[in-house]
Amino acid sequence: MKIDKARYIAENFDDVCAKDRVFLNNPVIFHSLGIAPLVVMDTSGRNALMLFAAVLLLLPIVRVVPMLLMEHFGEKARPMLVCGVAALAYIPVYFILYFIFQKNLLSLGIYLPMLVCEPLVIQRFEHTLDAGISQTVRKSIGFTLGYGLVLFVLGLVREFLALGQLFGVQVTKLLFFPLASTPMGGFILLGLLAAVWQYGLIRYKKYVNMEAKRTV
Amino acid sequence: MNKKNRVPAPDAGARYYSDVILCCIPVLIMSVFFYGLRPLFLSFAAVVTGNLIDRLMAFLRDRRYDPHEHSSECFALVLALMMPASVPYYAVVVAVLACDLLGKEVFGGVGCYPFHPVAVGYAIACANWPDLMFRFPQPMTRLPLYDLSQVPLIDGADMALRNGGLPSVSSLDLLLGNFTGPMGSTCVLVILACGLLLALRKDLDLVSSCSFLAACAVFVWLFPRLGGVSFGLPWQNLGVRLTMLRYELVANSVIFSAVFLLSEPVTRPKTRQSRIIYGVCLGVLTMLLKYHGSRETGVAFALIIMNALSSWLDRAVMLLTARKEARRLENR
Numbered sequence: 001m002k003i004d005k006a007r008y009i010a011e012n013f014d015d016v017c018a019k020d021r022v023f024l025n026n027p028v029i030f031h032s033l034g035i036a037p038l039v040v041m042d043t044s045g046r047n048a049l050m051l052f053a054a055v056l057l058l059l060p061i062v063r064v065v066p067m068l069l070m071e072h073f074g075e076k077a078r079p080m081l082v083c084g085v086a087a088l089a090y091i092p093v094y095f096i097l098y099f100i101f102q103k104n105l106l107s108l109g110i111y112l113p114m115l116v117c118e119p120l121v122i123q124r125f126e127h128t129l130d131a132g133i134s135q136t137v138r139k140s141i142g143f144t145l146g147y148g149l150v151l152f153v154l155g156l157v158r159e160f161l162a163l164g165q166l167f168g169v170q171v172t173k174l175l176f177f178p179l180a181s182t183p184m185g186g187f188i189l190l191g192l193l194a195a196v197w198q199y200g201l202i203r204y205k206k207y208v209n210m211e212a213k214r215t216v
Numbered sequence: 217m218n219k220k221n222r223v224p225a226p227d228a229g230a231r232y233y234s235d236v237i238l239c240c241i242p243v244l245i246m247s248v249f250f251y252g253l254r255p256l257f258l259s260f261a262a263v264v265t266g267n268l269i270d271r272l273m274a275f276l277r278d279r280r281y282d283p284h285e286h287s288s289e290c291f292a293l294v295l296a297l298m299m300p301a302s303v304p305y306y307a308v309v310v311a312v313l314a315c316d317l318l319g320k321e322v323f324g325g326v327g328c329y330p331f332h333p334v335a336v337g338y339a340i341a342c343a344n345w346p347d348l349m350f351r352f353p354q355p356m357t358r359l360p361l362y363d364l365s366q367v368p369l370i371d372g373a374d375m376a377l378r379n380g381g382l383p384s385v386s387s388l389d390l391l392l393g394n395f396t397g398p399m400g401s402t403c404v405l406v407i408l409a410c411g412l413l414l415a416l417r418k419d420l421d422l423v424s425s426c427s428f429l430a431a432c433a434v435f436v437w438l439f440p441r442l443g444g445v446s447f448g449l450p451w452q453n454l455g456v457r458l459t460m461l462r463y464e465l466v467a468n469s470v471i472f473s474a475v476f477l478l479s480e481p482v483t484r485p486k487t488r489q490s491r492i493i494y495g496v497c498l499g500v501l502t503m504l505l506k507y508h509g510s511r512e513t514g515v516a517f518a519l520i521i522m523n524a525l526s527s528w529l530d531r532a533v534m535l536l537t538a539r540k541e542a543r544r545l546e547n548r
């Protein structure tokens with residue numbers, strides 16, 4: 001790492017973390033957002049892909065549209081706007097997802113419509129909205145990528161441990177942890193993933209500080 | 217605090233784990249006698265996994281690895297002995313990972329865990345691989361070290377009891393462990409000898425173990441499960457009740473649990489009265505889960521439930537004792 005970059009990160013670590021929504025400030029690991037669909041339905045790579053597509057389509061709409069409407073309805077209408085847009089946006093999103101994934105989409109069950117009331121999607125109703133569209137879009141993409149990363153990691157790990165498969169392809173006949181396909185196993189693995197992630201963050205912080213102190 | 221209620225010294229825990237490992241060795245030798253070298257390799261895999269987890273966690277937490285603290289190895293060995301000799305190596309490794317990581321390290325390591333790590337590991341293993349955990353090879357079968365596809369596996373003696381029947385095992389075979397079951401928990405005579413040694417070294421908590429066994433025995437005596445038949449009053453059909461008592465206590469890992477699991481110094485209650493209540497409740501809960509549970513995991517789940525109440529039992533007993541003492545002083 002270049003010494004200037006290391007010094008900048010070391011001095012502004014909290015700000016850097018706040019801006020990075022994929023690794024250093026992941027919405028699942030550090031804010032516990034989107035846990036319910038993750039623990040219950042994220043049991044395979046295919047389910048992870050479907051949930052990721054749903055969040056990818058839903059999140060930018062729920063972030064951007066209320067911001068545009070706020071100019072007409074005022075600050076007090078913010079919760080209504082965010083929740084209403086989430087509920088309305090779900091209808092076309094569902095049809096798009098159904099067009100792409102066909103009947104496989106039904107395997108997500110109630111957890112797909114429940115995204116509408118998932119804090120990951122509608123948490124902005126609690127805060128004042130962002131300053132501009134570009135910032136909002138950037139944040140929502142960061143959130144989606146961060147959530148997607150955890151979705152894929154957890155989904156693939158669970159599929160491998162429970163079924164010995166990766167994206168439906170049989171990799172091994174050994175079933176290392178069949179419990180991984182249940183919510184209980186999902187919780188355990190998510191906890192372990194969060195622990196490893198936090199450990200990685202601590203090591204990264206130490207590494208950056210060491211690099212910043214380097215004189216040569 | 218009087219002598220009976222004294223909390224063990226801090227180093228007593230460390231010695232406990234070494235003593236339990238020592239006492240597991242004769243049990244392991246018996247399982248090698250019954251099934252060949254496979255139990256030895258399984259136990260070795262378990263102990264190595266436990267040790268590696270200990271070292272890994274010491275490294276991750278920036279702590280010094282303590283080579284004299286053997287709790288992980290002890291839990292791994294006891295857990296391995298509770299599994300069938302036919303269980304795959306990866307199942308043992310994953311069970312030990314669950315035992316040490318989820319049962320112990322998640323709560324802060326040795327001395328901090330509220331639930332017995334072996335019970336946690338065993339419960340997770342049973343939930344993971346019920347088909348592997350409840351089917352056993354015949355004793356006196358030389359098991360191959362790797363490929364077990366040709367080895368016939370049968371239900372354990374407990375399955376016959378669950379189905380309302382009786383396993384046909386002679387008394388001598390029951391004592392020696394010559395019947396289908398987990399590789400280490402069937403040889404009752406050896407386990408009792410180990411229990412005696414642990415008791416002499418003050419590692420076995422006789423109060424909770426005896427109250428646990430007594431509660432199990434009374435429960436079986438009052439409610440024997442044979443073909444769903446009611447046996448009337450407790451003093452009727454004594455022969456049948458004795459037979460049921462023999463099978464339920466010996467063929468169900470009850471004695472193994474009483475010797476190797478109940479006396480764990482971190483999770484058991486500290487005062488004498490609470491240990492009696494703990495043992496009795498554990499015995500009743502174990503038998504209830506054995507009678508009505510879906511699988512033969514009675515002791516593990518009962519232990520987890522009772523561990524959750526263990527500190528509360530201590531506090532409740534101490535509070536009652538303090539109140540009684542205050543009343544006595546007032547009356548003076």
